Amino acid sequence: MTNARHHERILELQCDRALEGLSADDSAEMLALLQDARVRNHDAFDLCAAALDLALSPACEEMPASVRARCAAALDAACALEASAAPPVLASIGPARPTAAPRASNVRWLGFAAAAIALASACVWATILWQRSTDPRTRSPREVAMELQRQGVAPIALDHTEDPLATQASAEILWDPTSQQGCLLVHGLERNDPTKTQYQLWIFDKTRDERFPVDGGVFDVADNGEAVVPIRPPVPVRDASLFAVTVEPPGGSVVSDRRIVLVGKRG
Amino acid sequence: MHALELQRPILERVAAGEPGAAKECLDRFGGLVWSLARRLCRNATEAEDAVQEIFVDLWKSAPRFDASIASETTFVAMIARRRLIDRTRRRARRPVEATLTEATPVSAAPTDTPPVSEEAALAANAFEQLRPEQKRVLSLAIRNGQSHEQIASTTGLPLGTVKTHARRGLIKLRQILADQGFDFGEAHDRVAADERSGDGATDGTKDRVS
Numbered sequence: 001m002t003n004a005r006h007h008e009r010i011l012e013l014q015c016d017r018a019l020e021g022l023s024a025d026d027s028a029e030m031l032a033l034l035q036d037a038r039v040r041n042h043d044a045f046d047l048c049a050a051a052l053d054l055a056l057s058p059a060c061e062e063m064p065a066s067v068r069a070r071c072a073a074a075l076d077a078a079c080a081l082e083a084s085a086a087p088p089v090l091a092s093i094g095p096a097r098p099t100a101a102p103r104a105s106n107v108r109w110l111g112f113a114a115a116a117i118a119l120a121s122a123c124v125w126a127t128i129l130w131q132r133s134t135d136p137r138t139r140s141p142r143e144v145a146m147e148l149q150r151q152g153v154a155p156i157a158l159d160h161t162e163d164p165l166a167t168q169a170s171a172e173i174l175w176d177p178t179s180q181q182g183c184l185l186v187h188g189l190e191r192n193d194p195t196k197t198q199y200q201l202w203i204f205d206k207t208r209d210e211r212f213p214v215d216g217g218v219f220d221v222a223d224n225g226e227a228v229v230p231i232r233p234p235v236p237v238r239d240a241s242l243f244a245v246t247v248e249p250p251g252g253s254v255v256s257d258r259r260i261v262l263v264g265k266r267g
Numbered sequence: 268m269h270a271l272e273l274q275r276p277i278l279e280r281v282a283a284g285e286p287g288a289a290k291e292c293l294d295r296f297g298g299l300v301w302s303l304a305r306r307l308c309r310n311a312t313e314a315e316d317a318v319q320e321i322f323v324d325l326w327k328s329a330p331r332f333d334a335s336i337a338s339e340t341t342f343v344a345m346i347a348r349r350r351l352i353d354r355t356r357r358r359a360r361r362p363v364e365a366t367l368t369e370a371t372p373v374s375a376a377p378t379d380t381p382p383v384s385e386e387a388a389l390a391a392n393a394f395e396q397l398r399p400e401q402k403r404v405l406s407l408a409i410r411n412g413q414s415h416e417q418i419a420s421t422t423g424l425p426l427g428t429v430k431t432h433a434r435r436g437l438i439k440l441r442q443i444l445a446d447q448g449f450d451f452g453e454a455h456d457r458v459a460a461d462e463r464s465g466d467g468a469t470d471g472t473k474d475r476v477s
Binding site: 011012015016018019020021043044045046047048049050051052053054055056057060061062063064067068070071072074075078079258 | 289300306318326348352353387408414437
């Protein structure tokens, strides 16, 4: 292909991408051509189309509060996921819950915070388990939890997002990768109507595509805002890095809409 | 330039990991992204999913933002459009909303709606300098999110002609913007050469891909 034909083809592909996207083959071709042509900025036509879109678009609608809350939760989860993948940097103690601001500077608090939360959670965990020990409905998860505690499995703290259902909520998870079982203990989460929605736990496995977390089970929250949930994932979880609780239709989802109410990383 | 953009750009602060910057970005651009998604998605549920993906994308893409190339608003719109186009391609259907007909006038923007960035204002002006057929095809592609095939079906034009109008229109638009100081980081000398070699094509005979 001549240089002129190269250039013409690059323009075609850049215009097509800006207007209707490219197939995988066309994307690969464009990247190769751009590399050959030493084009540094690949975005010129996309920016041009974006500017025209802004010019042609009607006035902005206001984003609904519920959508904003979902986006904020997604940013929290993305931040926590990145933090879980970043090397630990123990320099200072920061805020006690994840914020949307990403990157290494916000990862620093996680080590110390996790240790403090683990200690506090162990006390809370033991107290609540003792209180629940006479309730036959919680026997199975309690037994699992007690067994895990006896084995020295440390609780993992989950923090609430900005979702209105979770403003007072917190949770701990005991997870044993060897036996592939665990238990989730929830406090202060809004009661759900099981005919309309249920809560669902998701486990993000570092060895899997982060877009497809493992289903950790569906559960309901009672009037007192508490739930004790056994965790028995349907597939092996090789390296759990993050746990999240979402709101789903009754019976749960295979692919979540990710309305996240609780999220926490495994130290 | 927008007064707010004289401050340190939010995206730079997001990229630097400044606490609260990501949610400030959500507050500032939520309406813009939501409007784009509502226009280009089939329903509100799909728009909600798309907006969530876009803001995570934006968070990841923030380090690529360069204030010397484009405004934050245009950059955000670009990221949002890419995600929306990807989603549309994935579901193998195109959103068809308020399809323009022959009788529908193509205007740059509603008269009571001020452009949201300087580039958008210039783009509106540049758009008016395009040929009518280029304006029509670009409007259907950008404002209505139609594919080239859908535009061909809507307008009755051959597919190759639609592609030619779309490409030459966008190239011309970029050239006009570049002439006014917005080249989005890329020299436009070759574009000018291309334009001299055949801006007036009105059918698909010059279009290899057609």
